[in-house]
Amino acid sequence: MRAVDIKGGTGNANALFIDENAPVPTPGDGELLVRVKAFGLNRMDVMQREGKYMLPPQAPKTLGVEFSGVVESLGEGAPDFKIGDEVFGLAYGGAYAEYIAVSGKMCIHKPKELSWEQAAGVPETxxxxxxxxxxxxxxxxxxxxxxxxxxxxxxxxxxxxxxxxxxxxxxxxxxxxxxxxxxxxxxxxxxxxxxxxxxxxxxxxxxxxxxxxxxxxxxxxxxxxxxxxxxxxxxxxxxxxxxxxxxxxxxxxxxxxxxxxxxxxxSTLRSRDLEYQQALRDKVVAEVLTGMESGSFKVFVEKVFSWKDIVDAHKLMESNETRGKIICIVD
The missing domain is CATH 3.40.50.720 (NAD(P)-binding Rossmann-like Domain)
Structure with a gap:
């Protein structure tokens, strides 16, 4: 598969590139393999790219913690989902890629009212x-x-x-x-x-x-x-x-x-265990999702990039001139 990587392991925005031969992750117990439609950028991505972010041990080297996409396959015991479901979710990493393996406990069924771009900007924030x-x-x-x-x-x-x-x-x-x-x-x-x-x-x-x-x-x-x-x-x-x-x-x-x-x-979020994160996901499902479906809660997207323009997307993030999320489409 294709996935965003960093020349030399760390660097400035210009060090980002798309690796054409990254391995496709295999979903483990309770995990989904999701074909990524879009992913959101966060400041931790910039820090990780620069080598200034301490990754949790379960995080892959590929950047990105929030995404939207379609379930491609299921690991053993993956709850509440089936192949073809449209989802969005939070991962320990790996979202800047064509496929991501992620716990079903941190995925949410995508409402039809949210676009792929909007859904990818919800989980982390x-x-x-x-x-x-x-x-x-x-x-x-x-x-x-x-x-x-x-x-x-x-x-x-x-x-x-x-x-x-x-x-x-x-x-x-x-x-x-x-x-x-x-x-x-x-x-x-x-x-x-x-x-x-x-x-x-x-x-x-x-x-x-x-x-x-x-x-x-x-x-x-x-x-x-x-x-x-x-x-x-x-x-x-x-x-x-x-x-x-x-x-x-x-x-x-x-x-x-x-x-x-x-x-x-x-407080941090990414370093927390899965059970802690799942409790927060459940509260978001209970307290937020209906508001997003009705439009009373709004997801603001500043700009959408092709992920082929990931360098420009990171430079915009670093500019501090945005109002809302920066999203990349995996095309």
Missing amino acids: WITATQALWSVGGFKPGDRVLIHAGASGVGIAAIQLAKAHGAAAVYTTASSQEKIDFCVKELGATAGFNYKTQDFGEEILKATDGKGVDLIIDPVGQSHLQKDVNCAAKDGRIVLLAMMSGAVVKELNLAQILFKRLRIEG
Whole structure:
């Protein structure tokens, strides 16, 4: 089969190429072999390509964790699926290819209302948003929520989920007024702040009459954390999903963490065991799928590429200029 590979094992976007002679994976117990129609790009793919991402031991070297496609064959004991089913799902890796072997526990039947491109952009982002809000963040109706990188795939999902499940207010940050307008006018966020030109911590306190926010979802890290602490409410929770601005915080006011009784927790998804991931998949099926079928939850795709243009797709990801998912069609 054909699969995307990296010249020299790691490198910049120009090192990506399509290997014409990659081995077709064999589905194991409980797995499906899926002929991939489309796959979604994520920032972890860029980090993995650069050699900066610690892969879980069960991950293949081929990039990509989310996909849509058609079931080609079944391993022993694969539940709930048959050959020819249209599915989308989350894998430990291997989605940048014509075929992927993946656990049936992490696949979902594709609704007819979703295109192949939209379905390929759902698994990583909506499962991560679900994990951040509920499993880690303890979200409950009436919470005031701050979601950083609001125009990212996870941000788009989290804003819609928090709003739909009774958040008292949903604030967000982004790098441009265009992205802020998108989050407020199209996603329904309460307000947005440009972290490049505004102190979002001060702005949040103004917007909440000094109360602050109950839950913060932060994939940015170093540059945002002290401001997160500044605008967190008493007994607030800060969920760290990534370190886009860096991993080392040189100064942090511990007194605020202590006296506000804050909980700061880091979380990953790809390294979790299958049972943990399956519980999140089941929540997405229960809480999200009907909304996608009805159109109340929207999947935003920034741009669709042929996977033959994978270099350009990765360069667009690195530009930080996107609103929503970047998707590649396997043609």
